[in-house]
Amino acid sequence: MKKLLIGGSPCTHWSIAQHNGREKEASGIGWELFKCYITAKAKFKPDFFLYENNKSASQAIKDQISAELGAPLHYINSALVSAQNRKRFYVHNFGDIGQPEDRGILLDDILDNSDGEIFYKLEHVSKSQARCVACRGRYKEDGTIGQHLEARSDGKTNTLTTVQKDNLVAQPIRIGDVGTTAQAHRVYSPYGKSVNLTANGGGQGAKTGLYMCPVDLAKYTLERDAYHVVKDGKIETRYGIQDIDLPDGAYVIRKLKPVECERLQTLPDGYTEGVVETQRYKGLGNGWTAEVIKFILGHMDIPKDEPLVVLSMFDGIGTGRYVLESLGFTNVTYYAYEIDEYAKSIATKNYPDIIQMGDAFDLHRDDWELGKVFKD
Numbered sequence: 001m002k003k004l005l006i007g008g009s010p011c012t013h014w015s016i017a018q019h020n021g022r023e024k025e026a027s028g029i030g031w032e033l034f035k036c037y038i039t040a041k042a043k044f045k046p047d048f049f050l051y052e053n054n055k056s057a058s059q060a061i062k063d064q065i066s067a068e069l070g071a072p073l074h075y076i077n078s079a080l081v082s083a084q085n086r087k088r089f090y091v092h093n094f095g096d097i098g099q100p101e102d103r104g105i106l107l108d109d110i111l112d113n114s115d116g117e118i119f120y121k122l123e124h125v126s127k128s129q130a131r132c133v134a135c136r137g138r139y140k141e142d143g144t145i146g147q148h149l150e151a152r153s154d155g156k157t158n159t160l161t162t163v164q165k166d167n168l169v170a171q172p173i174r175i176g177d178v179g180t181t182a183q184a185h186r187v188y189s190p191y192g193k194s195v196n197l198t199a200n201g202g203g204q205g206a207k208t209g210l211y212m213c214p215v216d217l218a219k220y221t222l223e224r225d226a227y228h229v230v231k232d233g234k235i236e237t238r239y240g241i242q243d244i245d246l247p248d249g250a251y252v253i254r255k256l257k258p259v260e261c262e263r264l265q266t267l268p269d270g271y272t273e274g275v276v277e278t279q280r281y282k283g284l285g286n287g288w289t290a291e292v293i294k295f296i297l298g299h300m301d302i303p304k305d306e307p308l309v310v311l312s313m314f315d316g317i318g319t320g321r322y323v324l325e326s327l328g329f330t331n332v333t334y335y336a337y338e339i340d341e342y343a344k345s346i347a348t349k350n351y352p353d354i355i356q357m358g359d360a361f362d363l364h365r366d367d368w369e370l371g372k373v374f375k376d
Contacts, residue, residue: 002302005044006320007313007337008052008288009033016056017161024058031061036337036360037313038068043368044311048093048300052288055087065091076100081291083107084264085156088292094299100292106155107132110263111169131246132157133253135165149235149253151245157256160264162285169260170251228253258284265319266291272317274349279342283317286343293323304328311370312336313360318347321354335370337363 013023013030023030037051051065055075066073069091078086080100107130131151138148149168152158157167228235228251235244237253256264258280262271267290272280302308308329312320315336324332334353337360338344348354355371362374 001307001309002048002300003044003046004297004300004308004310005037005041005046005049005313006293006297006310007037007040007050007315009037009314010286011054011057014057014061015054023061025060026064033314033360034065034068036363039363040311040313040337040360041069043363044370046311048297050090050092050293050296052088052090052293055089057089062089076292076295078264078289078292079156081105081295082264082266082289083110083156084158084160084289085152085154086159086289088289090292090296092296094296097296097299100295107157107169108155110260111171112257112259112263131155131170133168133170133244133246134158135168147239149237149239149242149244153245157264160261160285160287162282164255164281167256168253169256170246170253261285265289267319267322271322271350272346275342275345280346283340283343283346287316288319290319290323290326293319294326297323298327305330307331308333309370310334312338314338315347315354316340316343318351318354321347321351325351 009030010033011030012018013021013028013033016022025031041049049069051069053065057065062073071091071093073089073091074097075087075089076099078084078088080102083105111130131153133149133151135147135149137145140146151170160167228237230244230246230248230251232248233243233245234241235246235251236242258272258277259269261281261284262269265284265287267284272283275283304327308324308331310320310324310332312318312334315338318336321332321334321336324334332353333355334351335355335357336344336347337357338347339359344356348356356373357371358373362368365374
């Protein structure tokens, strides 16, 4: 039998996103949460361990974590295995395992437009050339804070959080097709002009050449507030006219769907179904990128049928259990400490065999033992 300890204590108090009262030293609420993991390590005595947290934690905190766990920090960006830019540090006892191979996955690859025609009241919505846009508060010249749209240019999303406006999707509107629905025949022009109208018998531009064809955008059943036009690097929204790094065009700007967030965290479609949508977003924003964890735990060199007892601290939606299954481990006993009822619901829906233990602070009790649930 082998024992595995995994977990990542909540990063809320350490993250750079915490503008007021961010903890930068090894003390405070964030550190007390981390100490639950340290206590678990001391009492559980695992053969293998893995700890994760936000890269933006202060260097003083990261140095102390490394000292407490007796292992160096390894930095991995989920962008290598996902369309999501998510920089995290990992501490484990698997040695120098390097980095996952870059799979070249972009936002375009994970978008779901299965309901596009109905949702956007458009004849067509394209995922081609989609960009991630964040709506963030920025100081204006008069000292007040106004909402501002900021676009990424690398084809990735921002880090998933529990704040949905950090990850909006700007999709060029596909106004129509010329001849066929093949990629080369699609029209995305916001001003109703086709730049690649093709002819039969030889492909693009053959025999008849290329020409531009005006199209009346108004004939499409499109509400004005359902799309935004970018012209000369400027966009007009309900927040006013702003500069934005997007090519000229008409864009639908929307939040990511839960299924797209599941794909960003490299989980199966529908993994978080069964709870209200807001809790799906929360669970995914707080969770792990499964393929990163799979890369790390894939270095656990034991037979797949060997009994494996797992203690998961701050388990969330059970991503650790999913990873072990996807790695092929068949004899797993999985204990989980988690207090969020929605996250627990998602985890146990997918894996009824998870043994929910309750509050991680119970680890500090003198009479703690693995499998014992305290009700008081």
